[in-house]
Amino acid sequence: MMSGTLGVGHHYFWQGLDEYWIAIGGIFSALEPLPLALMIVEAMKNQREQAHGGADFKFGTPFMWIAGSAVLNWIGAGFLGMVINTPTISYYSHGTYLIMPHGHVALLGAFGYISLAFIYLASRANALANGYEWNEKLSQYGFWILTIGVLLFAVPTIIIGFEQAKLATDVGYFFARTREAVQPLEGWMWARILPDGLMVLGGVIILYDLTVKTFFAKKEQA
Numbered sequence: 001m002m003s004g005t006l007g008v009g010h011h012y013f014w015q016g017l018d019e020y021w022i023a024i025g026g027i028f029s030a031l032e033p034l035p036l037a038l039m040i041v042e043a044m045k046n047q048r049e050q051a052h053g054g055a056d057f058k059f060g061t062p063f064m065w066i067a068g069s070a071v072l073n074w075i076g077a078g079f080l081g082m083v084i085n086t087p088t089i090s091y092y093s094h095g096t097y098l099i100m101p102h103g104h105v106a107l108l109g110a111f112g113y114i115s116l117a118f119i120y121l122a123s124r125a126n127a128l129a130n131g132y133e134w135n136e137k138l139s140q141y142g143f144w145i146l147t148i149g150v151l152l153f154a155v156p157t158i159i160i161g162f163e164q165a166k167l168a169t170d171v172g173y174f175f176a177r178t179r180e181a182v183q184p185l186e187g188w189m190w191a192r193i194l195p196d197g198l199m200v201l202g203g204v205i206i207l208y209d210l211t212v213k214t215f216f217a218k219k220e221q222a
C-alpha cells in the first residue's frame, strides 16, 4: 500500500507539484518491485498446486495469462520502472525513450494481460457450460508471439533511451529532445519493426482466437 500510494508520487513533480515529490516518489516506488515479485512466487505456487493436484484443470488458458501478467508486471513495472525511478535518473530521463520500455511492458503486462485473462476466463466458462470445443494451441501462439514481441521491443528503446538520457545530462535537456540528438540512433529505431510486427501479429491472433472461441465455437463431439 505504501509503495503504491506514495510510489506513484514519481509522476507528481511532472504534473506541476513540488520538487520533494521527486524524492518521495523515487524512494517509495523503489519498494514496488517487492510486492510484484511476491506475485510471481504466488503464481508459481498456484501452478505447482495444479500440477500436483492431479485434477483435470480446465482453466489453463486464463491461468497462462494471469501468470504472464505477474511476470511481465515484475519485468515492466518492477525492473524497468526501477531503471528510471531514482530521483536523479528520473529528473534527466523524463520524456525520453528511457520511459518507453517501462511504460509499454508495464501497461501491457500488468493491465492488458490481466484483462485478457478475465476475457479468456469468461470465454472458457461459456465453452464449458455449453459443451463447446476448446483448443489451447492458438491462444498459446498468440501469448508467446505477443510476449516475445513486447520484451524485444524493450531492447532498442532502452538503448536509445540510455543515449538520450546521457545527452540530457551531458549537453542539456533541450538538445536531448531534438531530432539531431536521436538521428544517429536511427538504426535502432528501424530495429523496432521486428518486435512491433510481432506485437501486432500476436494481437491479431488473440482477437481472432477469442472471437472464434466465444461466438463461433462448435459443439464438442460426444
Ligand code: HEM
Pocket: 010, 011, 014, 029, 030, 032, 033, 073, 077, 078, 081, 082, 084, 085, 086, 090, 093, 094, 095, 099, 102, 103, 104, 106, 107, 110, 111
Ligand atoms: C502496473 C504498473 C505501472 C504502469 C502501468 C506504469 C506505467 C507508466 C507509464 C505509462 C509511464 C509514462 C508516463 C509519462 O510519460 O507521463 C510511466 C512512467 C514512470 N514510471 Fe511507471 N508504471 C507502473 C509502475 C511503476 C513502478 C512499479 C515504478 C517504479 C519501480 C514506476 C516508475 C516510473 C517512473 C519513474 C516513471 C517516469 C515518470 C516521468 O518521468 O514522468 N512505474 N509509468
